[in-house]
Amino acid sequence: MPDALLTQPVTLMPLCPNCKTETTAQDRFCPECGTVTKPTAADFSEAGMMTLGGLETIDDATTLSRTRHQQQALEAGEVFADRYIIEEVIGRGGMGLVYKAKDKVSDQTVALKLIRSDRLGGETAVKRLISEGVTARNVRHPNVVAVYDVGDAHGQPYVSMEYLQGLSLRGWHRKKIQAREDIPLRHAARIVAEILDGLSAAHAAGVIHRDLKPENIILMDEPTDAAAPLKILDFGIAQATTGTLDSGTGTGIGTPRYMAPEQITHASSVGPAADLYSLSVLFYELLVDVLPQGHWQPPSGGRSDVPPGIDKLIERGLSNRPASRPQSAAEYRKELVEAVNLGYVPRKKTRDTPGDVTHDKSGLIKIISLATLGLVGLVVMIAGIAAILEPTEPPPPIGPCDGLTGSAYQACIDPEEPVNPVNRYQSLNGQWNDGIGSIYSMRVDNDGSFSGTGTSTDGYSLQLSGRLNGVNGSYTLTAPAISVSLNGRLLWDRGCHINFQTFDAYNNLVSQGQMHVNHQPGGPCPS
DSSP: OGGGGGGSOOOOOOBOTTTOOBOOTTOSBOTTTOOBSSOOTTTOOGGGOOOOGGGSOOTTOOOSOOOOOOOOOOOTTOEETTTEEEEEEEEEETTEEEEEEEETTTTEEEEEEEEOGGGBOHHHHHHHHHHHHHHHTTOOOTTBOOEEEEEEETTEEEEEEEOOOSEEHHHHHHHHHHTTOOOOHHHHHHHHHHHHHHHHHHHHTTOOOSOOOGGGEEESSOOOSSOOOEEEOOTTHHHHBOSOOOSSSOOSSSOTTTOOTHHHHSGGGOOHHHHHHHHHHHHHHHHHSSOOOSSOOOGGGTOTTSOHHHHHHHHHHTOSSGGGSOSSHHHHHHHHHHHHHHOSOOOOSSOOOGGGOOOOTTTTGGGGGGGGGTOOOHHHHHHHHHHTSOOOOOOOOOSSSTTOOHHHHHHHSOOOOOSSOOOTTGGGOEEEEOSSSOEEEEEEOTTSEEEEEEEOTTSOEEEEEEEEETTEEEEEEEEGGGTEEEEEEEEEOSSSEEEEEEEOTTOOEEEEEEEEESSOTTSOOOO
16 A cells, blocks of 8 residues: 555655765764764864865865765774774775774874775776885875875775874865965965975875875964975875766865866876976965866956966966976976065066056065065075076166157256255155055155165065156165165156166066055045
């Protein structure tokens, strides 16, 4: 009788809040995507959680496969492979389980990862996993998690590695987003530089990561512009997994949102450039909180502290052609340091016209900011950079009278001053604001000579002096504490703005922008 079915008790299985897979009342994790379904405050405090690669759950993750593969958890006290005494589960996700365990041989605490066999492509893939793991054991670097052992115990692939207590880069970044805090450029650059150092060591040992993403980076302490202690996890594991792509948790041969195009089209022949692609996605995400998808906007479009050189570096790193990206972690790091420290794009073949003097985001004081990383010999360094460039003609004039001769010059030049002139520059006395955080206290005399002092965004005392001749002028900017001196040219609009251009010793344009006299950038001129 069909109606009899209505009288039977119906048991509804709880669903994973993320991927909607059925779970049991005993499940603490979703068996498919790894989302925490039954958290406990002691075990899953985000600040104390040890995250291991693809085994951390991403809040917005989705999983393409809906096949249920439940991996039976080992109990505390059980011994795995006659060697590892299980203490507790510390991570679970699409690739398997991670335990905190005691190694009886070395008597040290380790992180023991048991990889789901269905995620591996058969016996050949298991052998590849072991081979990659053995190679990864040779990578010894402060920024790479140490791999102690890798093998197959009774059909269960496993990796024993360094036990960490830290926070994943994903979790740390998530906290910043929730607090509505931008990650300072130099903090993000320091994180990327530390990752590059770890990648460089791994690549030198012949190991490609293939699944670099924020979940696979563990921060050991709060990053600063001077240090970002971190560890990179899961080298080589992605290559041993099956070809199933997963858009969220990172199972399969990689995480599509961070994967280089060649990992999909030529997965067996990827090189270091694939990791640098993934790193560029990660770098972009740190700066603007979103992934570079579709027609993405350069980071400087939303952040005034990001110099164009960073845009160029990320754009290169995200090239679809591996040959167009930086070819090594060392090359990427070198370009990163130059972009952050100099704060400007390398000189182009053609120079901006006088009418193109605009407020460049790098600004006047960005040239001084390199002192944060201890690059004291700016003039020597700039000379070295310029020496490898082809000679160039002097910069074109920026004033309306420069370059004119004869009657044309006489018609253009400002009239001579009266015997007892009124100070035409009186309105320029006061504060000059460069728009990027530095304010100068300036005095301008009747003859157009000016001088004043200010402080850079890095805390260095600055001296600005020069002379205006009508609307045109020149200046010298110095930072005595670090022996830096640069020259530049000015163009006054006869109001409350002074456009500036700064040149190096070889007349290469290194910065341009606008001073705002006695008013805030974007505000009206004083009446």
